[in-house]
Amino acid sequence: MTQIQFNLDIDVLKESVMNSNIDAVVKSSIVLVLNEFMEKKRDEHLQASAYERSPERRDYRNGYYERELLISIGKIKLRVPRTREGDFSTSIFERFSRVDQALTLSMLEMVVNGVSTRKVKNIVEQLCGESVSKSFVSSLTEKLDPVVNKWANRPLNVQYFPYLYADAMYIKVREHNKVVPKAVYLMTAMDEEKKRQVIGLKIDHAESFEAWQGFFSDLKARGLQSPKLIVSDAHAGLKKAIDREFIGTSWQRCSVHFKRNIINKLPKKGSSQVIADLRRIYQTISCEEARKFKDDLLMNHQDNPKLKKAIEILEDGFEESIQYLNEPKMYQRHLSSTNSLERLNQEIRRRERVIRIFPNTQSAFRLIGALLMENENLQLNRRYTLKP
Template structure:
């Protein structure tokens, strides 16, 4: 389809801005844009502009019908164009994001189950009216759950992922009439073509060796091949599971977390220069250079009474923190930390904070899975981080 040029009714938009609150303004802008988009879609389908006479005409305009689109900002009433023979169909509703559907559905579940928090109930009623039935929630669930399930179980043997990032975040879920913490395990990667991807997720109990082991086994069951490097924080159970499930894979300890951990153990005063020396150990590009800087640091401050704990930690974790230096220089900046995964977690948190307490584990799986699906599509459209690995 060619690019659509939109001509918005600015007088109508101005009236909304001058006489509405911020949410109404936002909704009005979206309604105007979507209505105009659908209008241009119909023009393109007909192959003529309004009031234009042409032998190339495909059909005739036949007014509009109203249709509701539910989004995370509320219910939008749209004017959907029609044609005489009924063959025209807009793609606006197909482009409605899965994560918005999941967000709405999770909030609906909270109302139906009577576990709404803060102003969630008010927001849901603004979005969906005064009544929300269990059958309505079930209908939406039946449509969305298989989509998320299919994505999270898709085969992973079509690509090779040399670098994998893993982390866990905690959420609150209602279970057996109690609010409990659940761990959400997430795996992302850089595949051999140089782009990021999201491999999968799992909602489970506390972060442990057994849980990480099961998560890795599920990824391998979907065809994941042994990577060259797995990057994560220093959770003991995670590290043990990596060693158990990925024989021959090196483990890279996130350098950002490692440096923070070392600096936290230092005195608070007059250590600016010492901090800089410590950070510089990880700024070089080969293991040999890093090791020499580390040895120099240890030798220089070995007799410092307040740095003994820091030196011991540096010695213990050094080799795990420089594994990325054995990889090509062009990927060092991308694989030495879990920063990319941390940023993804922040986006998940942005959605999760509104819900605060999920009504059940499946609801959390659905919402977070839908958000991850959308981000996976964004990754696929971006340029490569590096050339083919």
């Protein structure tokens, strides 16, 4: 191990102690130590001290240049030694770059967790005594691009997912100096051990059959195999895309959304028994039992003219809302609805409220992708019970 003896200018350090605050003292100490360290490293590289004549000398000194280094208490300016041939380099900046990286990662984490760039800018100024622009903070988030893109395009042929969940939500994005709505497409999957993960993210102009079909095609190109069951809402374009791209796959209409649609058509008063009968249908564990309870509901309430619209909705969508009952009992309550995706959407909404309008589509993809990566294990593996 190299032994280095430092010859520090104590007068400079003393002046800092007498006339400055503690941050200035620490900064001065670091500058003196690092400058001396680099000086000794140059001597080792040259294999000769200053003014020393030596047959082992490899090169000659060529002055210094100044370079700034950002540390936790602010920015310092160092004198970096040079050589004539220019082949001497110091590891100081690489070693201490972890401080800069830690600061960068902290800022990225704040942005991803919903802290506005203006607030991040203020926090950095408080911590480091350095003024940074909002555009600088925004540019730091671009460091997420390679990570998010690698995650979003990872191969899906290494594992089979029998159950998929699909949904879309809208965000606001600035495009050509206008604020326009954009559709965020999400696909999550559950494996046979009931572990879930986000497998697909896409941002498009609007929710449509063509966009859903393209989304599914991209997933298949990454190796996604046709699942047993896909759970989603009843968007017509989504249903058509499922039929077109996943031949032989059953479609489960989200039972929570379906029940809400029915309940919304019921009279405001006197519907408690109808609601109880409706919920009993989805508390069963077999299609036969669910059909029996549905027939009981129709028999008990079909003569009420105020329930006509609600009963029509029930009859039209009933079979598609009980497809989860064809699966093993251990999976059924996880397949009846898109509740887990709804919870994920809520988390995205919470962060979106801070940003309000994404500056462009790429920034939206970047931050939503980073958020999904962060929440994948924490949020999706929880069990949610949202009632209609």
